[in-house]
Structure formats: structure tokens, C-alpha cells
Amino acid sequence: MKLKNICLGIVCIAALSSCNDKMNYHEYTTYDKEYVFSDFGRTAGFVNNIYSYLDEDLPSLVSFASACDEAEMAVNYSVILDFTNGNWSALNPKSLWGYYSGIRAANYFLKEAQDLDFYDLRFAQDYESQMARFNRYQYEVRLLRAYYYFVLVRAYGDVPFTTEVLTEAEANSISRTSAATILDFIANECEMVAPELPITYTGIPDASGGDNPETGRVNRGTALALKARTLLYKASKLFNESNRLEWWREAALANKEVIDYCKSNSITFGKYTDLWGANNYKASEVIFARRVGDTNGPEVNNFPIGMENARSGNCPTQTLVDAYEMIDGSTPNANDLYGKRSAIENDYCCEWR
Numbered sequence: 001m002k003l004k005n006i007c008l009g010i011v012c013i014a015a016l017s018s019c020n021d022k023m024n025y026h027e028y029t030t031y032d033k034e035y036v037f038s039d040f041g042r043t044a045g046f047v048n049n050i051y052s053y054l055d056e057d058l059p060s061l062v063s064f065a066s067a068c069d070e071a072e073m074a075v076n077y078s079v080i081l082d083f084t085n086g087n088w089s090a091l092n093p094k095s096l097w098g099y100y101s102g103i104r105a106a107n108y109f110l111k112e113a114q115d116l117d118f119y120d121l122r123f124a125q126d127y128e129s130q131m132a133r134f135n136r137y138q139y140e141v142r143l144l145r146a147y148y149y150f151v152l153v154r155a156y157g158d159v160p161f162t163t164e165v166l167t168e169a170e171a172n173s174i175s176r177t178s179a180a181t182i183l184d185f186i187a188n189e190c191e192m193v194a195p196e197l198p199i200t201y202t203g204i205p206d207a208s209g210g211d212n213p214e215t216g217r218v219n220r221g222t223a224l225a226l227k228a229r230t231l232l233y234k235a236s237k238l239f240n241e242s243n244r245l246e247w248w249r250e251a252a253l254a255n256k257e258v259i260d261y262c263k264s265n266s267i268t269f270g271k272y273t274d275l276w277g278a279n280n281y282k283a284s285e286v287i288f289a290r291r292v293g294d295t296n297g298p299e300v301n302n303f304p305i306g307m308e309n310a311r312s313g314n315c316p317t318q319t320l321v322d323a324y325e326m327i328d329g330s331t332p333n334a335n336d337l338y339g340k341r342s343a344i345e346n347d348y349c350c351e352w353r
Helices: 002-023 040-051 079-083 099-112 127-156 168-173 179-196 220-235 245-264 297-302 318-322 343-352
Strands: 071-073 314-316
Touching (some): 099 127, 179 220
């Protein structure tokens, strides 16, 4: 009986020893740079997350049209009403500071992903195409960072600026940089990355090696357009109090470059209706657009309350309605359209509605 027990013990020990290597795995609970930047897919996911901070203009229950004189918000629980009912305050700032999360992610990528060669994956069949995509990421990320700074400067003027990954203490002690300095940085970044970005992603394999063009990524036109818009803001009275004419000249040249780019790449004005719908990113006049996908959000949030599931949402003012041409191309005349009502009556109706 003892011999039997001894033999059984030896078998158990041998079995446990043979399983030891297979059971010795690393369970990741924190995704450090060694984990993230050791795989093409995880690296692509990190870059895609930086894209997630891009803004969008779909008219929803927080559309800024109702924060100004373009529309009136009919839904009394919409947070956009904070802009008009006195709730906009230091405790409820409606700020754009969230863009700094995107900026920090961009700074982190540009620092930690520098000079990676993914050597362990060199024998993968798609290694060369994946490396080409990875080498392009640095220019995409730089342009995204430039855009996020542009949005901040456009809203606030002088803002904190850094291209480094800061500690919490450093971030809390950083001072503001002048708007002109940041706008120059943005324009220079755009000029430097533009030649490194493709005109179109058609024909470039996607992250999975397929032939679906990654139309949501920044391209050369994005860089040129952002540079032109940045220099136009710099030259405007918002930042150019002394009206320096050379700044206007720089803006004019940058915008002329965009016009020439569009002309050489068949980017032209198309039908207004092409700008709406799930395929609007294919419209001939679109240089860059954030793709959101199929959604009925604009209809649900803005169609008249009498329609099924509609919430009424943003109600355009008469001024906005009159800004659109008639079906025959003519400019509407409020007096002719509304029984020659006086301007006072029109204003009253707009405000009441």
C-alpha cells in the first residue's frame, strides 16, 4: 500500500511540473509602454484613441446653435441652456480643457514610440505595410496635437503649452504661452507634416491588411487647411490688434495653397445635399471630416414634436431660415414671404417660438 502511495505521489509531482511553464503567464492589469508598443494592433489602438478627441458638428440636444442666435432650444433639460439661463459659471465652466487629455496622449506617443522597429514581428507577412503605417502615425499625431491646440487658442487665446509629458505637479504649475507663439507652432507643424501625409487613403491597406480606405484619418489637405485657418485667425483682429499686414499676406498665401491643392485634386463644390447622410465624407468638397457612422440622432433630437419619437430640440430662428436661398436660387425676402409683416413682428415670433 505504501508503494502505491509513493508511485501516485511521484506521478502527481511530475504532472504539476510539466504544467508549470504553461501556467506561468503574465496577466496585465496596467497597460504600460512595453505592452502597448510591442504590438501593431495595440499601437494602432493608442493612436486611434487620440483621434477620439476630435469634435463633431452633428446637431443634437447640446448643439451650440441654441447657445447663440441661430436657434432656440425647446427641450428644457438640455445642458446647452446653461449658456443662456445664467448657469454658466466657474463651477459649471463648459470648458474645452478636455483637449489636454488628447494633447498629453499625443506627447506620450511621440516620446515613447520613437524609433520602434517591432523587431520581434519582422517575419510577419504584413510587416512592411504595418511599419509604413506606424512610421506615418507620428505625423498624424503631430497634426492632431496641432489641431487640439488650435481649438484651445481659438477659444481662450493664451493657454498652457507643452510638447512634453508632464507630471501632475508640473502640469499644475505651468504658465500660459502667448497665442501668437502657439499659432506659429501650429502653422509650422502643419507645414512640416503635410508632405509626409497621403493625399488620400484609397489604395493604402488598412490596419488589418484589407483594402478599406481609412477615410477618417488626417491627410495632406487637413494639414494645409489647418495651416490656412490658423494663419487667418492670427491675422484677424482677435489676435492682430496692430493689424500687421504681413500676417494677412501669410494667411492669403496659405489659403491660396489650399485652393491650388483642391484644384489639383478635384476637390470642388458639390450639391448641398451631398453634405448630409452616412456617405457625406465622400462629398467632393470635403477635405477632412470626422466619420461618426449611421445615426438618426439629428432627426430624433430636432424633428417637430408631433413626429414619432421626435423631441423638437433646436428650433431655427427666422434669421437663420432667411439665410438659405429659395429653391430657385433667389434670396428670400421676409416681407414677401410672411405677408409683409413688420420686422418687429418677425422678431417677436422668432423669440416666442
